[in-house]
Amino acid sequence: MKLIMMLPVLMIAWQTSAAEKPKSTKPISSELLAASQASDWRPLDLENTLYMDLANGRVIIELAPDFAPQHVANIKALAREKYWDGLAVVRVQDGYVVQWADPNSEKADLKRKIKTAKETLPAEFDRVLPPTVPFKKLKDKDVYAAETGFSNGFAAGRDPKTKKAWLLHCYGSVGAGRDVAADSGGGSELYAVIGHSPRHLDRNTTVVGRVVQGVEFLSSLPRGHGALGFYEKPEQNVAIKSIKLASDVPEKERVQLEVLRTDTPLFEKLIEAKRNRAEDWFHFQAGHVEACNVTVPVRKKP
Protein backbone atom coordinates (compact mmCIF):
# COMPACT_ATOMS: atom_id res chain seq x y z
CA MET A 1 0.00 0.00 0.00
CA LYS A 2 1.51 3.30 -1.02
CA LEU A 3 0.80 6.02 1.41
CA ILE A 4 1.01 9.62 0.20
CA MET A 5 1.39 10.80 3.80
CA MET A 6 2.22 9.09 7.00
CA LEU A 7 1.24 8.81 10.62
CA PRO A 8 3.66 8.58 13.57
CA VAL A 9 3.84 4.78 13.92
CA LEU A 10 4.62 4.19 10.28
CA MET A 11 7.01 7.10 10.21
CA ILE A 12 9.18 5.68 12.93
CA ALA A 13 9.52 2.31 11.22
CA TRP A 14 10.37 3.91 7.93
CA GLN A 15 12.84 6.39 9.25
CA THR A 16 14.79 3.58 10.85
CA SER A 17 15.09 1.71 7.57
CA ALA A 18 15.73 4.77 5.44
CA ALA A 19 19.45 4.60 6.09
CA GLU A 20 20.44 6.12 2.78
CA LYS A 21 19.18 9.56 3.83
CA PRO A 22 20.51 11.28 6.95
CA LYS A 23 17.78 11.60 9.52
CA SER A 24 16.34 15.09 9.57
CA THR A 25 16.65 17.14 12.72
CA LYS A 26 13.84 19.44 11.63
CA PRO A 27 10.52 19.18 13.44
CA ILE A 28 7.82 16.84 12.15
CA SER A 29 4.19 17.65 12.90
CA SER A 30 3.34 14.30 14.46
CA GLU A 31 6.42 14.37 16.69
CA LEU A 32 5.70 17.92 17.80
CA LEU A 33 2.17 16.98 18.79
CA ALA A 34 3.33 13.80 20.53
CA ALA A 35 5.72 15.91 22.62
CA SER A 36 3.15 18.62 23.39
CA GLN A 37 2.41 19.69 26.97
CA ALA A 38 -1.03 20.01 28.54
CA SER A 39 -0.53 23.78 28.46
CA ASP A 40 -0.31 23.72 24.65
CA TRP A 41 -4.00 22.83 24.52
CA ARG A 42 -7.18 24.53 25.63
CA PRO A 43 -10.57 22.93 26.24
CA LEU A 44 -13.46 23.85 23.97
CA ASP A 45 -15.63 26.51 25.57
CA LEU A 46 -18.91 24.65 26.19
CA GLU A 47 -20.83 27.93 25.92
CA ASN A 48 -19.59 28.35 22.34
CA THR A 49 -19.79 24.76 21.13
CA LEU A 50 -22.66 23.25 19.16
CA TYR A 51 -23.51 19.57 18.99
CA MET A 52 -25.34 18.85 15.74
CA ASP A 53 -26.75 15.35 16.01
CA LEU A 54 -27.62 13.49 12.80
CA ALA A 55 -28.65 9.86 12.46
CA ASN A 56 -25.11 8.95 11.36
CA GLY A 57 -23.19 10.85 14.02
CA ARG A 58 -22.41 14.06 15.87
CA VAL A 59 -20.93 17.13 14.23
CA ILE A 60 -19.20 19.44 16.72
CA ILE A 61 -18.90 23.10 15.82
CA GLU A 62 -16.85 25.69 17.66
CA LEU A 63 -18.39 29.16 17.41
CA ALA A 64 -16.27 32.30 17.08
CA PRO A 65 -17.84 35.13 19.09
CA ASP A 66 -14.72 37.27 18.58
CA PHE A 67 -15.50 37.49 14.88
CA ALA A 68 -19.29 37.35 14.76
CA PRO A 69 -20.64 38.31 18.20
CA GLN A 70 -24.21 39.02 17.11
CA HIS A 71 -24.53 35.96 14.90
CA VAL A 72 -23.06 33.71 17.57
CA ALA A 73 -25.46 35.07 20.18
CA ASN A 74 -28.35 34.52 17.78
CA ILE A 75 -27.24 30.97 16.91
CA LYS A 76 -27.08 30.20 20.63
CA ALA A 77 -30.61 31.57 21.04
CA LEU A 78 -31.77 29.43 18.08
CA ALA A 79 -30.18 26.32 19.59
CA ARG A 80 -31.77 27.06 22.98
CA GLU A 81 -35.22 27.44 21.46
CA LYS A 82 -34.59 24.10 19.60
CA TYR A 83 -35.10 25.88 16.29
CA TRP A 84 -33.22 23.27 14.23
CA ASP A 85 -34.51 20.12 15.97
CA GLY A 86 -36.37 18.15 13.30
CA LEU A 87 -35.23 20.41 10.46
CA ALA A 88 -32.75 19.09 7.89
CA VAL A 89 -29.68 19.22 5.73
CA VAL A 90 -31.25 20.36 2.46
CA ARG A 91 -28.24 20.95 0.24
CA VAL A 92 -25.01 19.04 -0.44
CA GLN A 93 -23.09 20.57 -3.33
CA ASP A 94 -20.03 18.49 -4.15
CA GLY A 95 -16.72 20.18 -3.55
CA TYR A 96 -18.46 23.21 -2.06
CA VAL A 97 -20.94 23.29 0.84
CA VAL A 98 -23.46 21.39 2.96
CA GLN A 99 -26.34 23.58 4.13
CA TRP A 100 -29.05 23.07 6.72
CA ALA A 101 -32.31 24.93 7.01
CA ASP A 102 -36.06 24.68 7.34
CA PRO A 103 -37.23 22.66 4.31
CA ASN A 104 -40.46 24.67 4.48
CA SER A 105 -38.79 28.06 4.71
CA GLU A 106 -40.61 29.24 1.56
CA LYS A 107 -44.05 28.22 2.83
CA ALA A 108 -45.47 30.89 5.13
CA ASP A 109 -48.00 28.52 6.74
CA LEU A 110 -45.59 25.63 7.31
CA LYS A 111 -42.31 27.30 8.12
CA ARG A 112 -40.98 27.08 11.63
CA LYS A 113 -41.42 30.26 13.62
CA ILE A 114 -38.39 31.83 15.24
CA LYS A 115 -39.37 32.59 18.83
CA THR A 116 -36.65 34.22 20.89
CA ALA A 117 -33.94 34.73 18.27
CA LYS A 118 -33.81 37.32 15.50
CA GLU A 119 -34.83 36.52 11.93
CA THR A 120 -32.01 38.56 10.41
CA LEU A 121 -29.01 40.54 11.59
CA PRO A 122 -26.62 43.15 10.24
CA ALA A 123 -23.76 41.47 8.39
CA GLU A 124 -20.59 40.67 10.34
CA PHE A 125 -18.39 40.07 7.31
CA ASP A 126 -15.35 41.60 8.99
CA ARG A 127 -14.56 43.64 12.08
CA VAL A 128 -11.82 45.28 14.09
CA LEU A 129 -10.92 42.71 16.71
CA PRO A 130 -10.87 43.83 20.33
CA PRO A 131 -7.26 44.33 21.55
CA THR A 132 -7.59 41.29 23.81
CA VAL A 133 -8.10 38.96 20.84
CA PRO A 134 -4.81 37.56 19.52
CA PHE A 135 -3.91 37.39 15.83
CA LYS A 136 -0.85 35.25 15.07
CA LYS A 137 0.23 36.40 11.63
CA LEU A 138 1.48 33.89 9.04
CA LYS A 139 4.60 35.12 7.23
CA ASP A 140 3.50 33.42 4.01
CA LYS A 141 1.74 35.42 1.33
CA ASP A 142 -1.86 34.65 0.41
CA VAL A 143 -3.75 34.81 -2.88
CA TYR A 144 -6.79 36.57 -1.44
CA ALA A 145 -5.91 38.47 1.74
CA ALA A 146 -3.21 41.02 2.53
CA GLU A 147 -2.55 39.10 5.75
CA THR A 148 -3.62 35.74 7.09
CA GLY A 149 -3.06 34.19 10.47
CA PHE A 150 -4.66 32.46 13.41
CA SER A 151 -6.83 33.76 16.20
CA ASN A 152 -7.77 31.43 19.04
CA GLY A 153 -7.63 28.45 16.69
CA PHE A 154 -9.42 30.02 13.74
CA ALA A 155 -7.79 30.79 10.40
CA ALA A 156 -8.38 34.47 9.70
CA GLY A 157 -7.58 37.23 7.26
CA ARG A 158 -6.74 40.82 8.07
CA ASP A 159 -6.45 44.07 6.16
CA PRO A 160 -3.61 46.17 7.64
CA LYS A 161 -5.18 49.35 6.23
CA THR A 162 -8.62 49.02 7.81
CA LYS A 163 -7.40 46.80 10.69
CA LYS A 164 -10.46 44.66 10.06
CA ALA A 165 -10.23 40.87 10.37
CA TRP A 166 -12.47 38.04 9.17
CA LEU A 167 -12.59 34.26 9.30
CA LEU A 168 -11.40 32.42 6.19
CA HIS A 169 -13.54 29.97 4.26
CA CYS A 170 -11.43 26.85 4.86
CA TYR A 171 -12.50 23.20 4.79
CA GLY A 172 -14.97 22.81 7.68
CA SER A 173 -15.69 26.53 8.12
CA VAL A 174 -19.30 27.26 9.08
CA GLY A 175 -21.08 30.36 7.82
CA ALA A 176 -24.51 31.96 7.73
CA GLY A 177 -26.41 31.77 4.43
CA ARG A 178 -28.08 34.91 3.20
CA ASP A 179 -30.06 36.25 0.25
CA VAL A 180 -28.83 39.09 -1.94
CA ALA A 181 -29.01 41.77 0.75
CA ALA A 182 -26.02 41.76 3.10
CA ASP A 183 -28.27 41.88 6.18
CA SER A 184 -30.64 39.10 5.05
CA GLY A 185 -28.87 36.36 7.05
CA GLY A 186 -29.00 35.77 10.75
CA GLY A 187 -27.73 32.27 11.39
CA SER A 188 -30.89 30.22 11.02
CA GLU A 189 -29.54 28.75 7.75
CA LEU A 190 -25.97 27.60 8.16
CA TYR A 191 -23.50 25.96 5.80
CA ALA A 192 -20.21 24.10 6.18
CA VAL A 193 -17.45 23.98 3.56
CA ILE A 194 -16.77 20.46 2.22
CA GLY A 195 -14.38 21.12 -0.68
CA HIS A 196 -11.53 23.30 -1.76
CA SER A 197 -11.66 26.51 0.26
CA PRO A 198 -14.07 28.90 -1.53
CA ARG A 199 -12.10 31.96 -0.53
CA HIS A 200 -14.12 34.22 -2.85
CA LEU A 201 -16.86 33.91 -0.20
CA ASP A 202 -14.59 35.62 2.37
CA ARG A 203 -16.19 38.89 3.52
CA ASN A 204 -19.33 37.99 1.57
CA THR A 205 -20.92 35.99 4.34
CA THR A 206 -20.62 35.96 8.09
CA VAL A 207 -18.43 33.02 9.09
CA VAL A 208 -19.51 31.93 12.55
CA GLY A 209 -17.14 29.09 13.42
CA ARG A 210 -15.74 25.78 12.26
CA VAL A 211 -16.39 22.07 12.54
CA VAL A 212 -13.86 20.64 15.01
CA GLN A 213 -15.08 17.03 14.92
CA GLY A 214 -17.39 14.94 12.74
CA VAL A 215 -17.24 16.96 9.51
CA GLU A 216 -17.32 13.56 7.74
CA PHE A 217 -20.96 13.18 8.77
CA LEU A 218 -21.66 16.16 6.52
CA SER A 219 -19.02 15.70 3.82
CA SER A 220 -19.97 12.08 3.08
CA LEU A 221 -23.69 12.76 2.67
CA PRO A 222 -25.24 11.99 -0.73
CA ARG A 223 -24.92 14.93 -3.11
CA GLY A 224 -27.99 16.90 -4.14
CA HIS A 225 -28.68 17.18 -7.84
CA GLY A 226 -30.98 20.16 -7.94
CA ALA A 227 -29.66 23.65 -8.70
CA LEU A 228 -26.80 24.52 -6.30
CA GLY A 229 -26.81 20.99 -4.92
CA PHE A 230 -30.18 21.25 -3.20
CA TYR A 231 -31.95 17.93 -2.76
CA GLU A 232 -34.79 17.68 -5.27
CA LYS A 233 -37.17 15.54 -3.21
CA PRO A 234 -38.20 16.13 0.43
CA GLU A 235 -37.40 12.50 1.28
CA GLN A 236 -33.73 13.15 0.39
CA ASN A 237 -33.39 15.74 3.15
CA VAL A 238 -31.21 14.52 6.01
CA ALA A 239 -33.00 15.03 9.30
CA ILE A 240 -31.32 16.93 12.12
CA LYS A 241 -32.13 15.25 15.43
CA SER A 242 -31.04 18.31 17.35
CA ILE A 243 -28.54 21.12 17.54
CA LYS A 244 -27.69 21.94 21.14
CA LEU A 245 -25.16 24.00 22.98
CA ALA A 246 -22.64 21.72 24.69
CA SER A 247 -23.27 23.53 27.97
CA ASP A 248 -26.96 22.53 27.78
CA VAL A 249 -26.13 18.83 27.45
CA PRO A 250 -25.73 16.68 30.59
CA GLU A 251 -22.03 16.37 31.44
CA LYS A 252 -21.87 12.64 30.72
CA GLU A 253 -23.16 13.21 27.18
CA ARG A 254 -20.50 15.81 26.40
CA VAL A 255 -17.44 15.12 24.27
CA GLN A 256 -14.33 16.41 26.01
CA LEU A 257 -12.26 18.01 23.27
CA GLU A 258 -9.18 20.18 23.33
CA VAL A 259 -7.92 22.50 20.60
CA LEU A 260 -4.24 23.24 20.09
CA ARG A 261 -3.47 26.78 21.18
CA THR A 262 -2.34 29.00 18.31
CA ASP A 263 -0.44 31.54 20.42
CA THR A 264 2.38 29.25 21.54
CA PRO A 265 5.94 28.43 20.44
CA LEU A 266 4.70 24.90 19.66
CA PHE A 267 2.22 26.23 17.14
CA GLU A 268 4.98 28.26 15.47
CA LYS A 269 7.01 25.08 15.14
CA LEU A 270 4.01 23.22 13.77
CA ILE A 271 3.58 25.82 11.04
CA GLU A 272 7.26 25.54 10.18
CA ALA A 273 6.90 21.74 10.04
CA LYS A 274 4.11 22.22 7.51
CA ARG A 275 6.10 24.69 5.42
CA ASN A 276 9.05 22.34 5.17
CA ARG A 277 8.10 18.75 5.76
CA ALA A 278 10.94 16.79 7.24
CA GLU A 279 9.24 13.42 6.85
CA ASP A 280 11.38 11.16 4.64
CA TRP A 281 8.46 10.73 2.27
CA PHE A 282 8.72 14.36 1.10
CA HIS A 283 11.34 14.92 -1.60
CA PHE A 284 10.33 18.48 -2.41
CA GLN A 285 9.87 21.15 0.24
CA ALA A 286 7.11 23.65 -0.49
CA GLY A 287 8.79 26.31 1.67
CA HIS A 288 5.38 27.93 2.10
CA VAL A 289 2.07 27.14 3.68
CA GLU A 290 -1.43 28.43 3.15
CA ALA A 291 -3.55 29.19 6.22
CA CYS A 292 -6.24 26.72 5.13
CA ASN A 293 -3.62 23.96 4.94
CA VAL A 294 -2.75 24.45 8.63
CA THR A 295 -5.69 22.61 10.15
CA VAL A 296 -5.55 23.44 13.86
CA PRO A 297 -5.40 20.09 15.69
CA VAL A 298 -8.22 18.91 17.94
CA ARG A 299 -7.98 15.95 20.31
CA LYS A 300 -9.94 14.14 22.97
CA LYS A 301 -8.91 15.37 26.38
CA PRO A 302 -6.29 12.86 27.60
Added chain:
Amino acid sequence: MKLIMMLPVLMIAWQTSAAEKPKSTKPISSELLAASQASDWRPLDLENTLYMDLANGRVIIELAPDFAPQHVANIKALAREKYWDGLAVVRVQDGYVVQWADPNSEKADLKRKIKTAKETLPAEFDRVLPPTVPFKKLKDKDVYAAETGFSNGFAAGRDPKTKKAWLLHCYGSVGAGRDVAADSGGGSELYAVIGHSPRHLDRNTTVVGRVVQGVEFLSSLPRGHGALGFYEKPEQNVAIKSIKLASDVPEKERVQLEVLRTDTPLFEKLIEAKRNRAEDWFHFQAGHVEACNVTVPVRKKP
Protein backbone atom coordinates in the same frame (compact mmCIF):
# COMPACT_ATOMS: atom_id res chain seq x y z
CA MET B 1 -33.72 29.27 1.33
CA LYS B 2 -30.59 31.38 1.41
CA LEU B 3 -28.24 30.52 -1.33
CA ILE B 4 -24.56 31.46 -0.93
CA MET B 5 -24.10 31.23 -4.70
CA MET B 6 -26.46 31.22 -7.57
CA LEU B 7 -27.18 29.52 -10.85
CA PRO B 8 -28.37 31.25 -14.05
CA VAL B 9 -32.15 30.83 -13.63
CA LEU B 10 -32.21 32.18 -10.11
CA MET B 11 -29.79 34.93 -11.01
CA ILE B 12 -32.07 36.35 -13.64
CA ALA B 13 -35.06 36.55 -11.32
CA TRP B 14 -32.99 38.21 -8.63
CA GLN B 15 -31.27 40.67 -10.83
CA THR B 16 -34.62 41.95 -12.03
CA SER B 17 -35.82 42.60 -8.51
CA ALA B 18 -32.53 44.06 -7.25
CA ALA B 19 -33.46 47.53 -8.46
CA GLU B 20 -31.45 49.35 -5.80
CA LYS B 21 -28.14 48.39 -7.41
CA PRO B 22 -27.33 49.28 -11.02
CA LYS B 23 -27.04 46.15 -13.11
CA SER B 24 -23.42 45.19 -13.67
CA THR B 25 -22.04 45.14 -17.18
CA LYS B 26 -19.14 42.92 -16.14
CA PRO B 27 -19.13 39.30 -17.27
CA ILE B 28 -20.73 36.63 -15.11
CA SER B 29 -19.47 33.04 -15.38
CA SER B 30 -22.85 31.47 -16.08
CA GLU B 31 -23.66 34.03 -18.77
CA LEU B 32 -20.28 33.58 -20.42
CA LEU B 33 -20.78 29.82 -20.58
CA ALA B 34 -24.36 30.18 -21.83
CA ALA B 35 -23.05 32.37 -24.68
CA SER B 36 -20.12 30.08 -25.53
CA GLN B 37 -19.59 28.79 -29.07
CA ALA B 38 -18.97 25.19 -30.06
CA SER B 39 -15.37 26.16 -30.81
CA ASP B 40 -14.84 27.13 -27.16
CA TRP B 41 -15.06 23.45 -26.24
CA ARG B 42 -13.07 20.36 -27.09
CA PRO B 43 -14.17 16.74 -26.80
CA LEU B 44 -12.41 14.50 -24.30
CA ASP B 45 -9.74 12.41 -26.00
CA LEU B 46 -11.11 8.86 -25.66
CA GLU B 47 -7.57 7.47 -25.72
CA ASN B 48 -6.78 9.44 -22.56
CA THR B 49 -10.02 9.03 -20.66
CA LEU B 50 -10.67 6.44 -17.96
CA TYR B 51 -14.08 5.16 -16.93
CA MET B 52 -13.93 3.94 -13.33
CA ASP B 53 -17.17 2.07 -12.67
CA LEU B 54 -18.28 1.64 -9.06
CA ALA B 55 -21.58 0.22 -7.82
CA ASN B 56 -22.85 3.76 -7.19
CA GLY B 57 -21.78 5.34 -10.46
CA ARG B 58 -19.11 6.14 -13.02
CA VAL B 59 -16.08 8.30 -12.28
CA ILE B 60 -14.55 9.79 -15.45
CA ILE B 61 -10.88 10.72 -15.34
CA GLU B 62 -9.00 12.68 -17.99
CA LEU B 63 -5.34 11.68 -18.16
CA ALA B 64 -2.59 14.22 -18.82
CA PRO B 65 0.08 12.66 -21.05
CA ASP B 66 1.74 16.07 -21.51
CA PHE B 67 2.70 16.07 -17.85
CA ALA B 68 3.21 12.39 -17.07
CA PRO B 69 3.78 10.51 -20.34
CA GLN B 70 5.25 7.37 -18.81
CA HIS B 71 2.69 7.10 -16.02
CA VAL B 72 -0.19 7.71 -18.41
CA ALA B 73 1.10 5.03 -20.79
CA ASN B 74 1.44 2.63 -17.87
CA ILE B 75 -2.04 3.41 -16.53
CA LYS B 76 -3.46 2.74 -19.98
CA ALA B 77 -1.62 -0.60 -20.05
CA LEU B 78 -2.98 -1.41 -16.58
CA ALA B 79 -6.53 -0.58 -17.70
CA ARG B 80 -6.13 -2.70 -20.84
CA GLU B 81 -4.94 -5.71 -18.83
CA LYS B 82 -7.96 -5.15 -16.52
CA TYR B 83 -5.61 -4.75 -13.57
CA TRP B 84 -8.11 -2.84 -11.41
CA ASP B 85 -11.24 -4.84 -12.25
CA GLY B 86 -12.41 -6.36 -8.97
CA LEU B 87 -9.90 -4.42 -6.86
CA ALA B 88 -11.17 -1.68 -4.53
CA VAL B 89 -11.18 1.76 -3.00
CA VAL B 90 -9.26 1.02 0.20
CA ARG B 91 -8.81 4.48 1.70
CA VAL B 92 -11.08 7.49 2.19
CA GLN B 93 -9.41 10.13 4.35
CA ASP B 94 -11.79 12.99 5.04
CA GLY B 95 -10.77 16.31 3.56
CA TYR B 96 -7.82 14.71 1.82
CA VAL B 97 -7.83 11.74 -0.59
CA VAL B 98 -9.62 8.63 -1.81
CA GLN B 99 -7.22 5.88 -2.88
CA TRP B 100 -7.72 2.67 -4.83
CA ALA B 101 -5.40 -0.32 -4.90
CA ASP B 102 -5.10 -4.06 -4.53
CA PRO B 103 -6.35 -4.85 -1.01
CA ASN B 104 -3.91 -7.77 -1.03
CA SER B 105 -0.92 -5.75 -2.18
CA GLU B 106 1.06 -6.75 0.92
CA LYS B 107 0.41 -10.48 0.49
CA ALA B 108 2.83 -11.96 -2.01
CA ASP B 109 0.68 -15.06 -2.66
CA LEU B 110 -2.62 -13.19 -3.07
CA LYS B 111 -1.66 -9.95 -4.73
CA ARG B 112 -2.70 -9.37 -8.31
CA LYS B 113 0.14 -9.80 -10.77
CA ILE B 114 0.88 -6.97 -13.16
CA LYS B 115 1.19 -8.55 -16.61
CA THR B 116 1.98 -6.10 -19.38
CA ALA B 117 2.47 -2.88 -17.41
CA LYS B 118 5.43 -1.84 -15.29
CA GLU B 119 5.42 -2.24 -11.51
CA THR B 120 7.20 1.07 -10.92
CA LEU B 121 8.44 4.00 -12.96
CA PRO B 122 10.80 6.92 -12.57
CA ALA B 123 9.02 9.85 -10.94
CA GLU B 124 7.40 12.43 -13.22
CA PHE B 125 6.98 15.10 -10.54
CA ASP B 126 7.66 17.92 -13.01
CA ARG B 127 9.00 18.33 -16.53
CA VAL B 128 9.82 20.82 -19.25
CA LEU B 129 6.71 20.82 -21.43
CA PRO B 130 7.19 20.30 -25.16
CA PRO B 131 6.87 23.62 -27.04
CA THR B 132 3.59 22.48 -28.57
CA VAL B 133 1.92 22.28 -25.16
CA PRO B 134 0.24 25.57 -24.16
CA PHE B 135 0.53 27.15 -20.72
CA LYS B 136 -1.91 29.99 -20.08
CA LYS B 137 -0.38 31.87 -17.16
CA LEU B 138 -2.58 33.27 -14.40
CA LYS B 139 -1.59 36.81 -13.43
CA ASP B 140 -2.51 36.17 -9.79
CA LYS B 141 0.16 35.23 -7.29
CA ASP B 142 0.16 31.82 -5.65
CA VAL B 143 1.20 30.66 -2.18
CA TYR B 144 3.15 27.65 -3.40
CA ALA B 145 4.32 28.12 -7.00
CA ALA B 146 6.22 30.93 -8.74
CA GLU B 147 3.69 30.69 -11.56
CA THR B 148 0.38 28.93 -12.01
CA GLY B 149 -1.81 28.61 -15.06
CA PHE B 150 -3.72 26.25 -17.30
CA SER B 151 -2.56 23.76 -19.88
CA ASN B 152 -5.17 21.98 -21.99
CA GLY B 153 -7.68 22.19 -19.17
CA PHE B 154 -5.37 21.24 -16.31
CA ALA B 155 -4.31 23.59 -13.52
CA ALA B 156 -0.53 23.63 -13.47
CA GLY B 157 2.44 25.24 -11.80
CA ARG B 158 5.67 26.36 -13.45
CA ASP B 159 9.09 27.44 -12.30
CA PRO B 160 10.41 30.18 -14.61
CA LYS B 161 14.00 29.33 -13.62
CA THR B 162 13.97 25.64 -14.49
CA LYS B 163 11.12 25.97 -17.06
CA LYS B 164 9.65 22.85 -15.48
CA ALA B 165 5.89 22.53 -15.07
CA TRP B 166 3.70 20.22 -12.98
CA LEU B 167 0.03 19.58 -12.32
CA LEU B 168 -1.42 21.12 -9.15
CA HIS B 169 -3.12 19.12 -6.44
CA CYS B 170 -6.59 20.64 -6.78
CA TYR B 171 -9.96 19.14 -5.80
CA GLY B 172 -10.44 16.13 -8.09
CA SER B 173 -6.77 15.82 -9.12
CA VAL B 174 -5.64 12.22 -9.58
CA GLY B 175 -2.12 11.13 -8.68
CA ALA B 176 0.01 8.04 -8.31
CA GLY B 177 0.67 6.82 -4.77
CA ARG B 178 4.21 5.85 -3.87
CA ASP B 179 6.34 4.68 -0.98
CA VAL B 180 9.29 6.66 0.37
CA ALA B 181 11.45 6.30 -2.74
CA ALA B 182 10.55 8.75 -5.51
CA ASP B 183 10.51 5.97 -8.12
CA SER B 184 8.40 3.54 -6.08
CA GLY B 185 5.11 4.49 -7.77
CA GLY B 186 3.95 3.56 -11.21
CA GLY B 187 0.23 4.22 -11.34
CA SER B 188 -1.19 0.94 -10.06
CA GLU B 189 -2.28 2.72 -6.85
CA LEU B 190 -4.04 5.97 -7.63
CA TYR B 191 -5.66 8.63 -5.45
CA ALA B 192 -8.06 11.50 -6.02
CA VAL B 193 -8.18 14.70 -3.94
CA ILE B 194 -11.49 15.16 -2.06
CA GLY B 195 -10.75 18.14 0.18
CA HIS B 196 -8.91 21.41 0.33
CA SER B 197 -6.11 21.30 -2.22
CA PRO B 198 -3.10 19.61 -0.56
CA ARG B 199 -0.61 21.72 -2.47
CA HIS B 200 2.31 20.52 -0.34
CA LEU B 201 2.00 17.29 -2.36
CA ASP B 202 2.86 19.19 -5.56
CA ARG B 203 6.11 17.85 -7.04
CA ASN B 204 6.08 15.07 -4.44
CA THR B 205 3.92 12.69 -6.44
CA THR B 206 3.21 12.25 -10.12
CA VAL B 207 -0.18 13.80 -10.88
CA VAL B 208 -1.65 11.92 -13.82
CA GLY B 209 -4.94 13.69 -14.51
CA ARG B 210 -8.19 14.86 -12.98
CA VAL B 211 -11.74 13.69 -12.41
CA VAL B 212 -13.96 15.47 -14.95
CA GLN B 213 -17.25 13.85 -13.93
CA GLY B 214 -18.53 11.75 -11.03
CA VAL B 215 -16.05 12.80 -8.34
CA GLU B 216 -19.01 12.64 -5.95
CA PHE B 217 -18.97 8.83 -6.24
CA LEU B 218 -15.58 9.00 -4.54
CA SER B 219 -16.02 12.05 -2.29
CA SER B 220 -19.25 10.80 -0.70
CA LEU B 221 -17.91 7.35 0.21
CA PRO B 222 -17.84 6.42 3.89
CA ARG B 223 -14.64 7.58 5.56
CA GLY B 224 -12.03 5.07 6.69
CA HIS B 225 -11.05 5.14 10.33
CA GLY B 226 -7.74 3.32 10.23
CA ALA B 227 -4.43 5.19 10.05
CA LEU B 228 -4.46 7.62 7.09
CA GLY B 229 -8.13 6.90 6.43
CA PHE B 230 -7.62 3.30 5.30
CA TYR B 231 -10.63 1.07 5.83
CA GLU B 232 -10.00 -1.23 8.77
CA LYS B 233 -12.03 -4.22 7.62
CA PRO B 234 -11.90 -5.87 4.18
CA GLU B 235 -15.72 -5.71 3.92
CA GLN B 236 -15.52 -1.92 4.03
CA ASN B 237 -13.51 -1.79 0.80
CA VAL B 238 -15.54 -0.40 -2.09
CA ALA B 239 -15.31 -2.73 -5.07
CA ILE B 240 -14.23 -1.40 -8.44
CA LYS B 241 -16.29 -3.07 -11.17
CA SER B 242 -13.82 -1.99 -13.81
CA ILE B 243 -11.52 0.77 -14.97
CA LYS B 244 -11.47 0.98 -18.77
CA LEU B 245 -10.18 3.34 -21.38
CA ALA B 246 -13.09 5.15 -23.00
CA SER B 247 -11.79 4.12 -26.42
CA ASP B 248 -12.12 0.45 -25.42
CA VAL B 249 -15.80 0.82 -24.49
CA PRO B 250 -18.48 0.34 -27.19
CA GLU B 251 -19.55 3.70 -28.58
CA LYS B 252 -23.07 3.53 -27.20
CA GLU B 253 -21.72 3.06 -23.66
CA ARG B 254 -19.50 6.13 -23.86
CA VAL B 255 -20.30 9.45 -22.19
CA GLN B 256 -19.86 12.30 -24.67
CA LEU B 257 -18.17 15.04 -22.67
CA GLU B 258 -16.57 18.31 -23.68
CA VAL B 259 -14.07 20.38 -21.72
CA LEU B 260 -13.87 24.15 -21.99
CA ARG B 261 -10.73 25.15 -23.88
CA THR B 262 -8.29 27.09 -21.74
CA ASP B 263 -6.47 28.85 -24.60
CA THR B 264 -9.36 31.07 -25.71
CA PRO B 265 -10.57 34.65 -25.09
CA LEU B 266 -13.65 33.15 -23.43
CA PHE B 267 -11.52 31.39 -20.82
CA GLU B 268 -9.71 34.68 -20.09
CA LYS B 269 -13.09 36.30 -19.48
CA LEU B 270 -14.17 33.41 -17.29
CA ILE B 271 -11.11 33.87 -15.09
CA GLU B 272 -11.85 37.59 -14.83
CA ALA B 273 -15.45 36.77 -13.87
CA LYS B 274 -14.09 34.64 -11.05
CA ARG B 275 -11.66 37.31 -9.88
CA ASN B 276 -14.40 39.91 -9.67
CA ARG B 277 -17.82 38.41 -9.35
CA ALA B 278 -20.45 40.64 -10.89
CA GLU B 279 -23.39 38.64 -9.54
CA ASP B 280 -25.53 40.86 -7.32
CA TRP B 281 -25.06 38.43 -4.47
CA PHE B 282 -21.39 39.38 -4.08
CA HIS B 283 -20.81 42.52 -2.04
CA PHE B 284 -17.05 42.18 -1.78
CA GLN B 285 -14.84 41.54 -4.80
CA ALA B 286 -11.83 39.33 -4.14
CA GLY B 287 -9.90 40.86 -7.04
CA HIS B 288 -7.83 37.67 -7.19
CA VAL B 289 -8.31 34.04 -7.98
CA GLU B 290 -6.41 30.91 -7.14
CA ALA B 291 -5.85 28.34 -9.89
CA CYS B 292 -7.62 25.61 -7.87
CA ASN B 293 -10.69 27.85 -7.60
CA VAL B 294 -11.00 28.03 -11.40
CA THR B 295 -12.55 24.64 -12.04
CA VAL B 296 -12.40 24.13 -15.80
CA PRO B 297 -15.99 23.49 -16.94
CA VAL B 298 -17.06 20.14 -18.39
CA ARG B 299 -20.39 19.53 -20.13
CA LYS B 300 -22.27 16.85 -22.01
CA LYS B 301 -21.81 17.34 -25.72
CA PRO B 302 -24.88 19.32 -26.85
